[in-house]
Amino acid sequence: MRRAIYPGSFDPVTNGHLDVIERAAKLFDEVIVAVAVNDQKRSLFTADERTALIAGAVGGWKNVRVSWFDGLLVEFAAAQQASAVVRGLRAVSDFEFEFQMALMNRKLDEHIETIFLMPAEKYTYLSSRIVKEIARLGGNVDAFVPASVVAALREKLAAPAV
Numbered sequence: 612m613r614r615a616i617y618p619g620s621f622d623p624v625t626n627g628h629l630d631v632i633e634r635a636a637k638l639f640d641e642v643i644v645a646v647a648v649n650d651q652k653r654s655l656f657t658a659d660e661r662t663a664l665i666a667g668a669v670g671g672w673k674n675v676r677v678s679w680f681d682g683l684l685v686e687f688a689a690a691q692q693a694s695a696v697v698r699g700l701r702a703v704s705d706f707e708f709e710f711q712m713a714l715m716n717r718k719l720d721e722h723i724e725t726i727f728l729m730p731a732e733k734y735t736y737l738s739s740r741i742v743k744e745i746a747r748l749g750g751n752v753d754a755f756v757p758a759s760v761v762a763a764l765r766e767k768l769a770a771p772a773v
Contacts, residue, residue, distance in 0.1 A: 613638075615695040615726065616688045618645040618680075622654045623760045624665045625742055627734030631699040634728050636674050643691055644669065646679035655743055655767060668757045685720040695724045701735045 617635055621628060621644070635642045644665050648658045656664065658679045666677045680687040688696060696716060698709050713725035730737075737755055746752050746764040753761055 612640045612692075613695075614641045614643065614691065614693040615639040615697050616643050616645050616684070616691060616693045617697040618647055618684050618687075620647050620649065620652065620654060620739065621661050621665055622656055622739050623661065623742065623756060623764065624668055625734070625737050625739055625756050625760075626754075627699065627701070627730045627737040628665075629668055629757070630730040630734055631697065631728050632669060632675060633672070634730075635697045635726075636672055638726075639695070639697075640674060642675045642697070643693065644675060644677045645684070645687060646677065647684075648679055648681040650681075656763070660763070664757075664760055664763060667759050683719065685716050685723055688723050689720060693723065695726050697726050697728055700727045700729050701737070 615635055615638070617632055619628065632642060632644060646658055646661045646665065654661070662677050662679050669675045669677065684696065696713075698713070700706055700709060709727065716723060716725060729735075742752050742755050743764070745755075746768055752764065756764070
């Protein structure tokens with residue numbers, strides 16, 4: 612079975628992420644969307660919330676499943692018996708960082724390849740950070756994320772700060 616991991620923080624998942632997942636699902640027998648847990652990063656949504664939002668968005672895709680992980684990506688990939696890591700490239704500015712990570716992952720585990728996929732052109736400007744900023748400022752994000760994420764953003768951002 613050709614299995615791939617598509618890792619990310621997905622805070623929140625965007626239509627650009629979903630586009631890359633859909634492209635990967637056409638290339639692999641199974642795609643595992645892996646929600647990264649990073650204690651150093653302050654996320655708007657918890658790992659469980661991010662996992663649930665993605666699962667809801669990809670629920671109808673038979674060869675896609677969602678999980679979360681912490682630690683080294685290559686260790687998670689090996690534990691899942693994945694042969695590839697999928698990374699999305701929106702612009703040239705993404706390439707240098709992603710290239711460096713791919714080479715380091717190859718050094719850590721030479722059996723896991725990194726595959727770069729580009730989202731549709733209409734998503735090349737889209738990022739979770741931009742979506743959160745627009746939502747925080749009261750802007751409409753309906754065109755950028757699934758409806759369930761729009762609702763979750765509204766609920767999360769309406770809550771009083773802790």
